[in-house]
Amino acid sequence: MAVSTTRAVSLNGAVGHLVDVQTDVSPGQAGLTLVGRPDSMLNEAPDRCRMAVVNSGLTWPATKRITVLLSPADLVKRGTHFDLAVAVSVLAADGSVPVEPLEATAFIGELTLDGNLRAVAGALPMVLAAAERGIRRVFVPEPQAREAAMVPDMEVFGMRSLAQVVAELRGEEVPEAPPVAPMSGARLLSWRGEDRLEETDMSDLLGMEDVRFAVEVAAAGGHHLLLSGPKGSGKTSVAERIPGLLPDLTRSESLELTAVHSLAGILDPSAGMLVRPPFSAPHHDASKASLIGGGSGAVRPGEVSRAHAGVLFLDEFPLFRSDVIEALRQPLESGDVTIARQEESVTLPARGMVVLACNPCPCGEWTKDQRSSRCQCAPRAVRDYQMRATGPVADRVDIVRNLRALRRGDRPDPLSVPESSASIRARVEEARLRQADRFGRESWRLNAHAPGPALRERWPLPPRGQRLLDDQVYGGALSRRGATRVHRVAWTVADLRRLSSPGIAEVETALCLRTGDPLLVAMLERVS
Amino acid sequence: MTGTTAAQRHALGEMGERIAEQHLVAAGMVVLDRNWRCSAGEIDLVLREGHVLVVCEVKTRSSLDHGTPHEAVGDAKLDRLRRLGTAWQAAHGVTVPDVRVDLVAVLRPRRGPSVVEHVRGIG
Numbered sequence: 001m002a003v004s005t006t007r008a009v010s011l012n013g014a015v016g017h018l019v020d021v022q023t024d025v026s027p028g029q030a031g032l033t034l035v036g037r038p039d040s041m042l043n044e045a046p047d048r049c050r051m052a053v054v055n056s057g058l059t060w061p062a063t064k065r066i067t068v069l070l071s072p073a074d075l076v077k078r079g080t081h082f083d084l085a086v087a088v089s090v091l092a093a094d095g096s097v098p099v100e101p102l103e104a105t106a107f108i109g110e111l112t113l114d115g116n117l118r119a120v121a122g123a124l125p126m127v128l129a130a131a132e133r134g135i136r137r138v139f140v141p142e143p144q145a146r147e148a149a150m151v152p153d154m155e156v157f158g159m160r161s162l163a164q165v166v167a168e169l170r171g172e173e174v175p176e177a178p179p180v181a182p183m184s185g186a187r188l189l190s191w192r193g194e195d196r197l198e199e200t201d202m203s204d205l206l207g208m209e210d211v212r213f214a215v216e217v218a219a220a221g222g223h224h225l226l227l228s229g230p231k232g233s234g235k236t237s238v239a240e241r242i243p244g245l246l247p248d249l250t251r252s253e254s255l256e257l258t259a260v261h262s263l264a265g266i267l268d269p270s271a272g273m274l275v276r277p278p279f280s281a282p283h284h285d286a287s288k289a290s291l292i293g294g295g296s297g298a299v300r301p302g303e304v305s306r307a308h309a310g311v312l313f314l315d316e317f318p319l320f321r322s323d324v325i326e327a328l329r330q331p332l333e334s335g336d337v338t339i340a341r342q343e344e345s346v347t348l349p350a351r352g353m354v355v356l357a358c359n360p361c362p363c364g365e366w367t368k369d370q371r372s373s374r375c376q377c378a379p380r381a382v383r384d385y386q387m388r389a390t391g392p393v394a395d396r397v398d399i400v401r402n403l404r405a406l407r408r409g410d411r412p413d414p415l416s417v418p419e420s421s422a423s424i425r426a427r428v429e430e431a432r433l434r435q436a437d438r439f440g441r442e443s444w445r446l447n448a449h450a451p452g453p454a455l456r457e458r459w460p461l462p463p464r465g466q467r468l469l470d471d472q473v474y475g476g477a478l479s480r481r482g483a484t485r486v487h488r489v490a491w492t493v494a495d496l497r498r499l500s501s502p503g504i505a506e507v508e509t510a511l512c513l514r515t516g517d518p519l520l521v522a523m524l525e526r527v528s
Numbered sequence: 529m530t531g532t533t534a535a536q537r538h539a540l541g542e543m544g545e546r547i548a549e550q551h552l553v554a555a556g557m558v559v560l561d562r563n564w565r566c567s568a569g570e571i572d573l574v575l576r577e578g579h580v581l582v583v584c585e586v587k588t589r590s591s592l593d594h595g596t597p598h599e600a601v602g603d604a605k606l607d608r609l610r611r612l613g614t615a616w617q618a619a620h621g622v623t624v625p626d627v628r629v630d631l632v633a634v635l636r637p638r639r640g641p642s643v644v645e646h647v648r649g650i651g
Contacts, residue, residue, distance in 0.1 A: 029606055029631075029650040030598035063598040063633065063645070 002026050004092035004099055007106045007135060008085035009126035010077040011263070011298065012346055016129025018106070020071045021085040023093040028065030034086075036070030039078035048080075048111045049087040056115035056163040061094040076344065078298055081120040084109035084139060087162055088169070101169045105137040106130040108144070115162045117141040117180050121265035122298075124258055127151045139165055143182045147262060150255075150273055200241050203420040210519040211238055214401045216424055217513060219245040220431035221492030222446035223485075224332060224354040226394055228516070229403030231364030235357040238403075239281070239313040242355060244421040246277040246310070247429045250445075253309040256349045260301045260308055263348075277310035278352070284319040291320075292327045293339050299346045304331045307352035317356040318388035325393050328354070332396040335449055351449065356397060358389040398448060398485045400516035431495040447491045452484035461487055465507030472511070486510045497525070540636065544588025545572055548632035551644045557582065564616055571612050573632075581624040583613040588634040597633035601650060 005022045032046045046068070053060045068086055070077050085107040091097040108126055110118040123144035128151055130138060137155040140148045145158025159165050160177035167174045202212065211227075211234075218225040219242055227235040249257060258274045261267040267274075282291055282303045289295050293302035304312055314320060314328075331337045335351035360366040361382040366375035375382065394400075436445050438459070444450055450459070460466065469486055472478035478486070489510035494502035502510075509523040532540075549559060552575060560581075561574035573584040585605070587597030609629045617623055631650050635643040 027647045027650075029601060029603075030596065031602075062596045063647075065650075 002093055004089055004102065006085045006089040006092065006102050007130070008082045008108060009106060009129050010075060010082075011079065011122050011125060011129075012075075012344055015346075016126050017072070017075055018130060018133040018135070019075070019077055019082070019085075020069075021082065021089045022069045022071065023086075023089040024067045024069075025061050025064045025090065025093040030063055030065060032066040032068065032090075034068045034070070036068075036073045037076045038070060038082075039076060041080050042070075042077055042082050045080070045083050045086050048083050048113065049090065051113040052083070052111040052115040052162050053087055053091065055113060056161065056166070058091060058096055058163070058166060059094070061090065064094070066090060066093075079120070079122075080110040080118075081108050081122075081126070083111040084117065084162070084165065087111060088165065091166065097166055097169050101171075104135055105139070106135045107139045107165070108148075109139065109141045109159070111162060116177060117159055117161055117165075119143045119180055119182055122259075122263045123147045124150060124262035124267070127154060127156075128255070128259065130154075139168075142180045147267060150258065200237075200244065201421045202241050202244070202424055203418045205234065205237060205241070205418060208234065208238070208403070209524055211401050211403060212419070212424075213519060213524050214399050214513055215242060215245065216428065217489060217492050217496065218242070218353060218355075218399050219424075220428045220496050221398075221435070221488060222351075222353055222448035223398035223489060223492065224356070224396065224448070226356045226358070226397040226400045226516075227403060228358050228360065228389065228400070230367070230405050231359055233403035233405050235403060236313075236315060239311065239315075239355045239357060240279065241421060242311045242353065243277045243279045245425050245428050246353075247425065247432060248275050249277060249309050257308050257310070260305045260348065263299075264301045264306060266306075278307050279311045279313065280307035280352075281313040281315060284314070284316050286320070286324065288321070288324045288327055291324050292331075292337055293346075293348055299339050299341070299348075301348050302337070304328070304337055304350040304352065304354075305348040308349045310352045311355055312352045313355045313357070315357045316359065317393070318358050318385050319362075322388070325388070325391070328393055329396065332393065353448075354397070356394065359385075361385050395479060395481060398489050399513045401513075402516050402518075427496060430498075431492065434495045434498075435492075447488045447495070450488060450491075452487070455484070455487055455491075459491060459501070461490060461507055462501070462503055464504045465490065465502065468504070468507055468511065477515070478511075482514060486514045489513055540590060541586075541588055544634040544636060545586045547588075547634050547636070547642055547644060548584070548586040548646075549573060551632065551646060552584065555646065561616070564612075566612070566615050566619065568615055569608055569612055571609070571616060574616055577628075579624075580626040580628050581613065581617070582628050582630050583609050583616070584630045584632060585609055586632045586634065588636060590636055590638060592635070597635070598631065598647065601631055606650065 003024045005020050008019045008021055009016045010019045034046055050060050088107055092099050110120055112118055119141045123140055124147045127138050127148040131151050131154055138148055139157045139159055142158040142160050145156050148156045160180050164174045164177055229235055254273050254275055280303045291302045293305055331350035332354055336347050337350040338345055338347045361375050361377045362385050363375055363377050366382055367373045435447055439445055469483045473483050490502040490506045493506040493509050512519050557575040557577045559575050564571045571583055572586040575582040575584055587600050589597050613627045628649050631647040633645045
């Protein structure tokens, strides 16, 4: 047969498009023409394929005119993982491989000149997209087989070489081949990273009653949090313990996060699907591309997406470059991030809790009381810093807490042991279940993600509570956006207190949480 | 490395062209000209098949060590053959609407029979 079609997947962010790789082999001027908007990496595929075919002991139709069409023709295809689909398509068109087994089958993998396969990034989202388009079998490089097998009802062939793929398609005995090296971006250090977080617990934190409460509310409703306080007041310790308060990821969150990590090429396939909320704490030198996503060629997910459904901690956030901070507005507000490129725009999930931390001034020693202040910063530096710390990004935070350094009176009662993460998590899980029940068929599941108009219309505050907010808004103390955020937090407080709807006490608590005012003892009450 | 002299290679080419000519004539084509030269280059064979004028390039190889004969005809060569076809028509005062460029690949190993492949209408 002179024409054959194989299938591959092109990734546009986390969205995969099924691509038909159609090959015609017929007499004419010898050579290969690749049409259908390949990028520069894909343009090199024919050279790799040809040598891989020849060096696998197979016949490349060198005396024929070979035309390879990638369709849909208007979609830009990028990446090196089309090699296997192109090579198999050419072989099938030339009659070296039967056509029937190509039905409902996708091929993913980069080839080397000796005909071996190489690992590629993003196998999971590719296979997910293929499954949605009716693909039932997929050939992937061996290291990606486990990743691909996470997709239900998919027959996965983890292969080491082109010769193995061809033998499998022909129904012959699969020959030996050297194992495929895992992704080139393997960890070189046995760095403990997130394991360290497993050992942290809320019971390590002494005192800080109102911060503990605020963190619990934030975790329960998925609210963004701003922690402000002098150095050493425990901002980082608090932030690191938040993932431990979050329940395991839902199935869809788990798929989304695993797909993002696969795209970023940082997925450890032996660990299986990611089930725990991630924690990411980029340094304030981070570039916009590393935080938001981007890079040249294929779009790499940034830290906001890698912390999807988890916690993104930005310590010293006023020190981040202003364009980076500005770019954070969209994910803070909408839960996804759009990276616009010349010819395409890519949207990735970025619905993590954002925890911002800032000092009162660059040196971290400033206090309101000038006499006790040990601050060495120039007054202007303090002013600039505080301006950035209260800018538009801070306005998109639901809960603000001011931490202070420990004082003599704070020495804790040696008999009282602070509550552990596990028991807080139980309450958080229960509050989240209440929210899921309430929002049932809606597209969001947590209070923090509920749109303002829907809340006001269907889940309003009690009249007294609404009046309290209106007074704040018309008095100029609260922005409209701020009022919506208080509304959301009030519902979360009510969920934690097992109330069917928030009352005035919950609204007052939420308002305090939002404005950063200290909480009254009565507000800290929890259900047992 | 090649183990052949220029004269040997030339002889191989001529032999290939004779084999190709016999093959095409046997296929019912009429030879109009052979080894026609002008300042732009040379056409190995000019033939007629029905109402089509065929500009034919003959490539002869004694082995496939240096690629197939087919691969030796690239874009530049194809362009030149098309221009030569026009030049041939001008030189003979004819205008033919249908012109085709063909390739005859002759593989003539040291031992054993030659293999001839005629590719109609390359490019």
